Amino acid sequence: MTSSAPRVEARTLTRELPGPVPVTLVRDIDLVVEPGEFVAVTGPSGSGKSSLLYLLGLLDAPTGGSVLIQGEETSGLSPDQWAAIRLARIGFVFQFHFLLPEFSCLANVEIPIRRLGRLSTAQARERAAMLLDSMELADHAGKLPEQLSGGQRQRVAIARALANDPPLILADEPTGNLDTRTAHMVFDLFGKLAREQGRSIVVVTHDSDLAQLADRRIHLVDGRIVP
Numbered sequence: 001m002t003s004s005a006p007r008v009e010a011r012t013l014t015r016e017l018p019g020p021v022p023v024t025l026v027r028d029i030d031l032v033v034e035p036g037e038f039v040a041v042t043g044p045s046g047s048g049k050s051s052l053l054y055l056l057g058l059l060d061a062p063t064g065g066s067v068l069i070q071g072e073e074t075s076g077l078s079p080d081q082w083a084a085i086r087l088a089r090i091g092f093v094f095q096f097h098f099l100l101p102e103f104s105c106l107a108n109v110e111i112p113i114r115r116l117g118r119l120s121t122a123q124a125r126e127r128a129a130m131l132l133d134s135m136e137l138a139d140h141a142g143k144l145p146e147q148l149s150g151g152q153r154q155r156v157a158i159a160r161a162l163a164n165d166p167p168l169i170l171a172d173e174p175t176g177n178l179d180t181r182t183a184h185m186v187f188d189l190f191g192k193l194a195r196e197q198g199r200s201i202v203v204v205t206h207d208s209d210l211a212q213l214a215d216r217r218i219h220l221v222d223g224r225i226v227p
């Protein structure tokens, strides 16, 4: 691994589903995302956007090619090693917030910090509170997710994605359930996380207006990048 390595790199990445009639979800994708870049992945429904994001996030294994995270080849690694990379280096945001309903917003952000185990309990709580504060949610820290609006919940999910200070954030239709104004706010936030904090952000969206807010767009059709 070198300090000049891209944040995430796909090399001829391919994912086929075996079967009598094999289905190719993603084919021969070459992609490099540098530190500080905010990339939107667009394309019609079924074009492979989510499949690509899952491969980049080590949530699914390719059947061809490879993914490198900060220059580290991930192909030969064990499931435990993948899980360790996900926990420490990748933040995920999904269309549905997947917050734990029985835990406060603060606890939802604190749990992954505790799981990583680098901070004391008090420090973990302090960091979770700081992250919620940075999302302008300090007043809501003690509330349950169901007590928040959709946009607020998605900001809690983003705070949780930032819990372990990951260099890479992957988001799959993070604004799919939000109104246009709130969706723009979330995209602006991703832009700031890239430009001001040097994180790499890859966001899947089918909304071409929102994609314009990213620094770069890649467009998928039938599992391939097209110009």
Ligand SMILES: Nc1ncnc2c1ncn2[C@@H]1O[C@H](COP(=O)(O)OP(=O)(O)OP(=O)(O)O)[C@@H](O)[C@H]1O
Binding pocket: 017, 023, 024, 025, 043, 044, 045, 046, 047, 048, 049, 050, 051, 052, 206
């Ligand atoms: N486990 C699976 N079994 C069979 N087909 C699958 C599976 N997962 C995905 N697919 C198919 O693979 C293709 C790519 O799916 P994917 O979810 O990556 O597309 P997408 O661009 O994210 O679509 P959308 O915008 O609708 O979410 C689709 O045709 C989908 O139906």
